[in-house]
Amino acid sequence: METSLQVKIQNRTRDIEQIIYSYLPEETGYQKTVLAAMNYTMKAGGKRLRPMLMEETFRLFGGTDRKQIEPFMAAIEMIHTYSLIHDDLPAMDNDDYRRGRKTAHVVYGEAMAILAGDALLNYAFETAAKAFQGTADDIITAKAFRILASKPGIYGMIGGQAVDVETEQQQIPFEELLFIHENKTAALIECAMMIGAVLAGASDEEVRVVENIAKKTGLAFQIQDDILDRTSTQEELGKPVGSDEKNQKNTYVSMKGLSAAREDVIQYTKEAIDAFDSLHRENAFLRDLLRDLSGRKH
């Protein structure tokens, strides 16, 4: 059962990479180095979880027009990727490797990595804007655009990242840690699923339920991340473990303890699945995927 889900996920990842790659810029012209730096990081692998959740939520609400959803799928992966490039910079986390590959600033230099990150963030909006057709459908696309422009920003992902950077090696209240997790991690998952729902024509009430599903899933996902960093081995995880402790990072585990953290993963996951079931819509793969995200081992 679990194996079969993993195979399905791998297949979806492969399909989504085809879509994303079709939206990447060609590496030609005077600016080809920065274009190469953008594509280098976009092609660094990963599950492509955010576009996957977007597309499956689109399907959940009966969406079918691929020309409308695909630019947004590529766009959200560009936003996720630019955030990784900038997070890895020497002035930030100073990571030389990610998923076993050298990071952008190691390969292309710091200036080019800053610009490649800027370029990917900007290109995300340029790519999503390709969904505008000059017809009445633009009203729906504009609604999706507003979500794409808000959830990754200062009242979402960047806000969470800024507080995370600023409070490293400081004692913070638990509410502030929740703020970081909700914004740094959950906001982009909310963004993905809400855009899928909006583009498929979901009602405002349904979009609010989707936002809640995504928030709970994002929190469970991030807490599980904190747990794995403490309990997993480098072999299981495919990356060094114990880095949170080493960097004296505030984590769910360091603040609430391992067993309470595990209980909260179960609780948030249950709330996400209950909210999903309350929609009375069918997408067995998405339902399994949401459950799998928090129970994952890597």
Place this chain on the structure above:
Amino acid sequence: METSLQVKIQNRTRDIEQIIYSYLPEETGYQKTVLAAMNYTMKAGGKRLRPMLMEETFRLFGGTDRKQIEPFMAAIEMIHTYSLIHDDLPAMDNDDYRRGRKTAHVVYGEAMAILAGDALLNYAFETAAKAFQGTADDIITAKAFRILASKPGIYGMIGGQAVDVETEQQQIPFEELLFIHENKTAALIECAMMIGAVLAGASDEEVRVVENIAKKTGLAFQIQDDILDRTSTQEELGKPVGSDEKNQKNTYVSMKGLSAAREDVIQYTKEAIDAFDSLHRENAFLRDLLRDLSGRKH
């Protein structure tokens, strides 16, 4: 005559700052430091030339709906400002001062300056998206959005900036210098004026003429910048001169010589004004402003 134009410009700058400030985020919440870093740089002064050109082009084509244009005026200034924050970073130009004030990374640290730049770029799109109303007007707004998402990006401003960074202290062909000037400087001026035209309902043909006016104006502006860096005094310019030579930068003056550069400023300005007059539309202030930009002493 020239004095009276300068007074008019100062008055317009003051009005535009009111508009821009009304779109800046409040400095509250856990993420208040990064919000303060954004606003610190947004409030650092300058002529607010890009929103000014946008608004005056909007007027040129009879635009009146301020709710439609104002979010875009704020947005383009946010994009200009993020590019300054990132340009000044230690990994880029490493400038500690701009317009006599400490730069963002000096005041807030490098990590926060990177994030404040990211946040302003993202917030530009979030702000412009406020112009979407959920009505048929969104079709026009979407057209402006596509321009806002393309001209500052990899095939515009960032592209030019990347090539400029990469070719510092290298010999390059003259065509490559033109590419840098057209993209790093002119693209954002094109963006401003084209959005003003589109939002006022200009035809595609008129928008193309506006793009050409803006490109020629942007080139004249940048060449004049190169000339002033060589010929002006620190007192006249209000900033250190000779920095291009010191940094061994490729400039129009170093490649074509001072007298050819001066001729080309006159030629590009003439082409811009001729194109402007070919529109047969009235905005005497905009016409004077376009001429003034290339003839300026500071």
